[in-house]
Amino acid sequence: MGTARIAVVGTGYVGLTTGACLAALGHRVTCVDVDEVKVARLSAGRVDILEPGLPELVVEGLAAGRLSFVVGARAAVANAEGVFLCVPTPMGAGGGADLRAVEAVVAEVGDALPAGCAVITKSTVPVGTAERIAGLLDRDDVAVVANPEFLREGSAVADFLGPDRIVVGSADPAAARWVAGLYRDLGAPTVLTDAASAELVKYAANCFLAMKLSYVNAVAELCERLGADVAAVTEGMGHDRRIGRTFLAPGPGWGGSCLPKDTSALLRIAESVGFDFGLLSATVAENIAQRDRVIAKIAAAAGGSLAGTRIGLLGLAFKAGTNDLRDSPALSVASVLCAHGAVVTAHDPAVAEPLPGMAVVGDPYRVAERADVVVVLTEWPEFAALDWAAMAARMAGDTVVDTRNLLDPDTVLAAGLSWTGVGRPRQRRLATA
Structure with missing residues (x-):
């Protein structure tokens, strides 16, 4: 696989690590957040998360022109081949995962996604979320793919670039293979399901x-x-x-x-x-x-x-x-x-x-x-x-x-x-x- 155009929505631990590491793998990545101050700081190479190696990857990605930060998801996804959802899924009032942030992003970008794009859940989401997102999108020309992260705080960069495995699941096998291909250079075992x-x-x-x-x-x-x-x-x-x-x-x-x-x-x-x-x-x-x-x-x-x-x-x-x-x-x-x-x-x-x-x-x-x-x-x-x-x-x-x-x-x-x-x-x- 050559260079892919990626949008990453959310710049917390998972989103920022995902964006910076995908850029380090040669992809062109636009990271999105709703916080204008945070976007400005990240655009200047200032990382507030304590995570070894992450500030350096952000600076390198910015300098190489492979990594950028913006406010507003619609413009960021307009030309994307893959859109990673890395927004918070905190514990809700009943103990289950709160998916309001995921659903809000899907509602915001649904009609702006280009045909053939893959929407990829990187955030930890309940079983059935991919199917739910597909229903919310109601677009046969956009695939939904589950690609969970296995990052440990304090070693997130090392975990991303040296993973034990890559797990990718989708009702669209071709889309799953495409997402798995984003990580091909890592040489990790891949579970397609x-x-x-x-x-x-x-x-x-x-x-x-x-x-x-x-x-x-x-x-x-x-x-x-x-x-x-x-x-x-x-x-x-x-x-x-x-x-x-x-x-x-x-x-x-x-x-x-x-x-x-x-x-x-x-x-x-x-x-x-x-x-x-x-x-x-x-x-x-x-x-x-x-x-x-x-x-x-x-x-x-x-x-x-x-x-x-x-x-x-x-x-x-x-x-x-x-x-x-x-x-x-x-x-x-x-x-x-x-x-x-x-x-x-x-x-x-x-x-x-x-x-x-x-x-x-x-x-x-x-x-x-x-x-x-x-x-x-x-x-x-x-x-x-x-x-x-x-x-x-x-x-x-x-x-x-x-x-x-x-x-x-x-x-x-x-x-x-x-x-x-x-x-x-x-x-x-x-x-x-």
Whole structure:
């Protein structure tokens, strides 16, 4: 395939990464957004999303003339061979995906699409959305294709350019093959299927990952009760190729922009066809239970009560390498601590904006000032490199609760502190002479 003319509607994580990476593959890409200020910033090569490699790709695409940013979708799609829909599909009031943004774009561009164009859903959408879009368009000369993304925040560019697989589904096999051809230079395995199957692949994959995380958190709790070490348990599990090593790290729960809404959406999809997806329901319930266990662990470290306790938090983003706070388990824990009357001071390398109920500081050592407990909530490697003796000197208490098992317990103990992880034996501070 030669150069294709592509329009990408939406410039969030998925849209901007899709547009910049398709331009890097040689296609001519126009990215669309409704925010004039954002379009102006992107047109000047200014990327506000914290995503390694993305600013460089945007600048390169602009300089090569293969990437542009505009306001208004109708003009952008007029000469497009393919239109990617990368608009938000957040959790709706009933727990299902809210498709109003998708439907609004379809209504806006429907009669402006050129004959032979393909409308491609890149956003995560419920099964049946491609069929619904086709009905809304009511155009036999425009194909609708499902092409779900599998991008992880913090490694989205690497995931796009080095994918495990490309999934494309459509009622029009020729259109599906054309979309798959956009990625030919990547050399990735390609799954060509029907639209419903392609749409379900994304939900099935994300919900499986959520199950894996809930499972390892439950195993970690079992380790604590049995006196086992989850680090050894997961190492032993990870050597099994049927299980693998990824998504076996216990923590304060899973979150982010995808897993919470996708688990909820798949539960609603299952309900719509009369299927009781008990395994997935238990996955969600276990995630809530894990947050509550972390809160209880912090309360125990504080002496049993959180009211008036000074808590220092390290990490607010839902995972390291991103500034995304959407459904962050760290932020959820912080909010519960505040609701219980704790005085919370937090630091995250990528978060500077003030947050309700807590102080957000730019210096990680400030979270230790007069803190009764310091809690690691996000796995930023910077936290493991802190001077823990200096942290201890600032603290009023003597316990670090490490919900990511990030720190070296011996380093924390040598600083005169106690260390409490998740699924691992508690390490009490060394006795002083």
